[in-house]
Amino acid sequence: MANGARDDGSPARPPHVAMLATPGMGHLIPLAELARRLASRHGATATLLTFASTASATQRAFLASLPPGIASLRLPPVDLSDLPRGAAIETRMSEETARSVPAIAEALTKMKETTRLVAFVTDIFGTDAFDAARAAGVGRRYLFNPTNLHMLALLLRLPELDATVPGEFRDLAEPVRLPGCVPIPGSAILSPLQDKGDPCYRWMLHHAAGCREADAILVNSFDAVEPEAAAVLRQQQEPGRPPVYNVGPLILTETDTKSSPRAACLEWLDRQPARSVIFVSFGSGGALRTEQMRELALGLELSGQRFLWVVRSPSDQGAVSDNYYDAESKEDPFVFLPEGFVERTKDVGFLVSSWAPQIGVIAHEATGGFLTHCGWNSTLESLVHGVPMVAWPLYAEQHQNAVMLAEGIGAVIPVPEPKRKETVAGVVKELMAGEQKGAAVRATVAELQKAALEGLREGGAATTALAEVVEKWAT
Structure with a gap:
């Protein structure tokens, strides 16, 4: 993508993307790889926003291994001591994001002063952070789904399922059937949906609604692994649903380990x-x-x-x-x-x-x-x-x-x-x-x-999908 020039003729600053990774290396790694791909193919820079609760030695080492154009910023800790000891992971992640919205807004506002901030990306447990991006005046807000199209299809249909499925999913006699998806037995449905009385169930409903606030949804999957779901979600016939882009597979790129002994x-x-x-x-x-x-x-x-x-x-x-x-x-x-x-x-x-x-x-x-x-x-x-x-x-x-x-x-x-x-x-x-x-x-x-x-090569499906997203930054 051409970066163009400023009014005074000097080169424009590269496009910058802020990415919020909710707790868990499984959320951070694919977002970081998305940042790598944006940097290598489109000349973009990025800042990964992470939470204090997962500032482990593993995470610090991983963030330190990223290329120079990808920065990281740890958000200040928030108090979660009021949550029950056995609170579900999904509840903890969601509460931590919601309570960090002011800090995220402040970080994005400062970023706008020092970079050409073109987009904000959050994963599926961070939909409350869209409020922070709006408050900071970030024009484009994307949802990143670190899992697959089956998971996204379930989220998009969750409000409807909540209204029509009596009792618990695990007690259903018939599997859950979603357009383009493999029928999923109720007992195999996403674990935070298995107890409607648990706060994490309400959180998942909340995030399902938040999905539709995104300008687009980026998914870490590829067509061949779930072809029917890809075909259904590519159709833009459903009003109010953001366009879906399969940009995967985004997997960990081997970091430089020459300085450390071989395992x-x-x-x-x-x-x-x-x-x-x-x-x-x-x-x-x-x-x-x-x-x-x-x-x-x-x-x-x-x-x-x-x-x-x-x-x-x-x-x-x-x-x-x-x-x-x-x-x-x-x-x-x-x-x-x-x-x-x-x-x-x-x-x-x-x-x-x-x-x-x-x-x-x-x-x-x-x-x-x-x-x-x-x-x-x-x-x-x-x-x-x-x-x-x-x-x-x-x-x-x-x-x-x-x-x-x-x-x-x-x-x-x-x-x-x-x-x-x-x-x-x-x-x-x-x-x-x-x-x-x-x-x-x-x-x-x-x-x-x-x-x-094949999809990751020049002209491949994942490469083309990401280029379509980036193209919108120039408008």
Whole structure:
């Protein structure tokens, strides 16, 4: 995009975009990658606004690794002590955003004085920040959906579903059917919608209404992974709905790690045959119950497959999202593994405590499968690198992602209930070496990889969609 010139003939300042990332690396990473793409392709600069509640060492290191044109600004802390101890993640994120609106407005006002601020972008839990952007006089306000079109379709239809679905989603006899989407069983619908009496349900309704305040909705997905939903949402026939742009896949770009030693798990992968290892990780926020962790361990052992497992301490009292705000295990997670497991599997398995360089692992030629919680960032990373998946969803939209990926396109094999060692072993063996369902999933993922990479090239679907958005900044 041409930046033009000022009235005095001097070059115009580059377009600047402010982006609000609500808590969670799964929200920050794709927004940061969107900023990277705007910088590299369109000469834009950006400021990522983050919250004090998630100012972890991991987040600070990530922000410090971004290129010079992408700045970050941490918002001042807000008091959330009045919230119940067990308040849902979605409630905490929403309250934190709503209480930060004055600070966001002030930050945007100052930004307008020092940059050519052309747009404000927030993710789906930050719709209250549109008030801040309006107060600061920011002309274009965009919603960024870090998940997929199925999630967006659900949000856009939520007020209607709220009015027409009696009782709880989990009790529905029939799946929820949305235009262009895979039918989703009520029990697999987005977890904050599973209890209408919980404040997070009202928050989701609030954000569903806020979606329609955006000038456009940018989605971290691509047509090939949910083609029917893409076709439906591309049609501009619904009054009051912003246009939808598929700008994905936006996944973590490898940062410069030359100065740090190579992770031991990558060195272990170097010694394994091609496509022979299944990577096991439940994202930065997920936690299994102790019994689930035991069955998973024994299932991996029983499968006879090579595995690389990011082990975290289990959570029996708290929620399966216990690690959301802090992914580091508070205790040694290995003490929860079955007795003798580490010794028995030392020749085929590699265990990592709490964290592994996921992109490096998934991109490694030895990695042939991924047992995943179906968080959307992890899913896209798998598809971009052509790695088929076993689905073990935990919370948020992960259950409906798993249904969409299994029933819609066949990119995953779900772990059936009950999740016992025999079922875990069966799906792991099928994914890695099976000649029926496993072979079909592997072939599907290879095709999706091609489509994802094609869309990111010059003239590709994602590149063209983003260029259409940027073009409006010149008017």
